[in-house]
Amino acid sequence: MLDDYRSAPIGDEHKALFRFVDRVNRASATIREADVEEVLAAGWSQEAVYDAVTVCALFNFYNRWVDAMGVQDMPAAAYEAAGVRIAAHGYAPDEGQAPNPTD
Numbered sequence: 001m002l003d004d005y006r007s008a009p010i011g012d013e014h015k016a017l018f019r020f021v022d023r024v025n026r027a028s029a030t031i032r033e034a035d036v037e038e039v040l041a042a043g044w045s046q047e048a049v050y051d052a053v054t055v056c057a058l059f060n061f062y063n064r065w066v067d068a069m070g071v072q073d074m075p076a077a078a079y080e081a082a083g084v085r086i087a088a089h090g091y092a093p094d095e096g097q098a099p100n101p102t103d
Contacts, residue, residue: 016042017052024056 001008005018020039023031039049065071074082 013042013044017044017048020049021052021056024053025060028056 001010005015005022008015010018016039020035023035036049039052040046044052
């Protein structure tokens with residue numbers, strides 16, 4: 001899927017959505033009503049199209065911000081520790097408790 005959605009073992013409806021998302025990422029200024037109609041015809045709702053565009057826009061923003069600010073990636077062990085912490089405690093700290101970055 002990550003290498004090529006076109007040949008991935010997913011349904012045609014997902015391929016239509018990913019084709020649209022790819023176009024949003026690469027050439028958003030060229031999106032036309034016909035592009036949206038193709039996604040709708042594949043079975044997706046207007047809300048799903050809105051969500052897909054919103055997620056693309058936000059991740060493009062985040063990636064540019066991270067790159068411009070020089071934010072460094074975490075080591076793999078830090079991601080694993082964060083996953084364990086989030087699985088055990090959720091994303092938000094308990095009420096009244098400050099988040100502990102070393103958890």
